[in-house]
Ligand SMILES: C[C@@](CO)(OP(=O)(O)O)[C@H](O)COP(=O)(O)OP(=O)(O)OC[C@H]1O[C@@H](n2ccc(N)nc2=O)[C@H](O)[C@@H]1O
């Protein structure tokens with residue numbers, strides 16, 4: 001049997017870092033949402049118990065360091081599955097970009113193998129397993145839009161934000177999430193933006209969503225990589241409604257509601273940065 005699962009990218013509309021925990025992770029509160037830039041994950045049963053991964057892009061290892069491999073191995077071990085799988089990933093999401101491409105691939109494998117291997121696990125159970133692979137995997141299992149707390153693995157689904165275009169621009173640098181968290185100094189007095197962002201989404205208030213875009217990790221990455229700051233400035237000047245860096249970066253996204261403006265912004269960024277995408281928010285959870 002063969003199965004194909006879509007693995008969409010995410011952006012962080014807000015990201016508050018609350019404190020550093022004893023286990024080395026940071027307690028966060030963030031509003032995340034998916035966009036229609038997606039990898040395609042193909043799963044095919046294979047003889048024996050071997051797990052193999054192939055990718056269209058050579059940038060990511062295909063051995064047990066691959067998050068898709070880890071997802072399959074986790075299910076196989078936890079539920080003593082006596083079957084193998086070959087995984088092919090058509091990579092469309094830029095790697096190490098703050099867009100959770102690897103986490104989304106892992107979530108797609110969990111969801112796909114749940115069907116292929118007849119495991120009958122609930123979304124909650126899949127999300128709990130996802131948290132063992134990475135902090136962003138649980139959100140990717142749910143998909144859509146959500147408030148994420150804990151280290152990012154506690155998910156409260158939210159309604160969809162008002163429809164809009166999203167311009168993504170990724171400079172040719174990779175950013176290590178661990179490195180960005182390590183360099184952050186937490187400002188405890190800073191107001192918490194995610195609660196207001198959550199309310200703005202519930203109220204379907206596009207202007208408030210734009211006004212409240214906020215990311216505590218942005219300053220850290222902008223200081224390390226001034227070219228990210230340049231891209232953000234360029235985006236703001238070219239006419240987006242609001243712009244922000246996603247996750248630990250370096251991708252910057254801009255929100256636009258007027259379709260007539262999308263081409264202008266896209267072209268202004270294309271002259272400046274190789275990887276630019278004009279996509280839309282996904283309005284329904286990806287089941
Ligand atoms: C920053 C965010 C925002 O959505 O996204 P990305 O920029 O990676 O897309 C996430 O918090 C990233 O999630 P993810 O990429 O799954 O992180 P993990 O693999 O769990 O952790 C990588 C490393 O980041 C640090 N880390 C991660 C999450 C967290 N809440 N606190 C941390 O301090 C830890 O040092 C950890 O070893």
Ligand SMILES: Nc1ncnc2c1ncn2[C@@H]1O[C@H](COP(=O)(O)OP(=O)(O)O)[C@@H](O)[C@H]1O
Pocket residue numbers: 059060061065066067068089094095096097098099100101102103105106177247248249
């Ligand atoms: N299937 C995968 N796709 C992308 N990256 C992966 C995958 N498996 C493991 N990785 C590793 O995970 C790291 C983070 O990748 P990614 O999920 O693309 O970025 P981010 O965490 O910034 O959103 C990279 O260093 C990459 O080598």
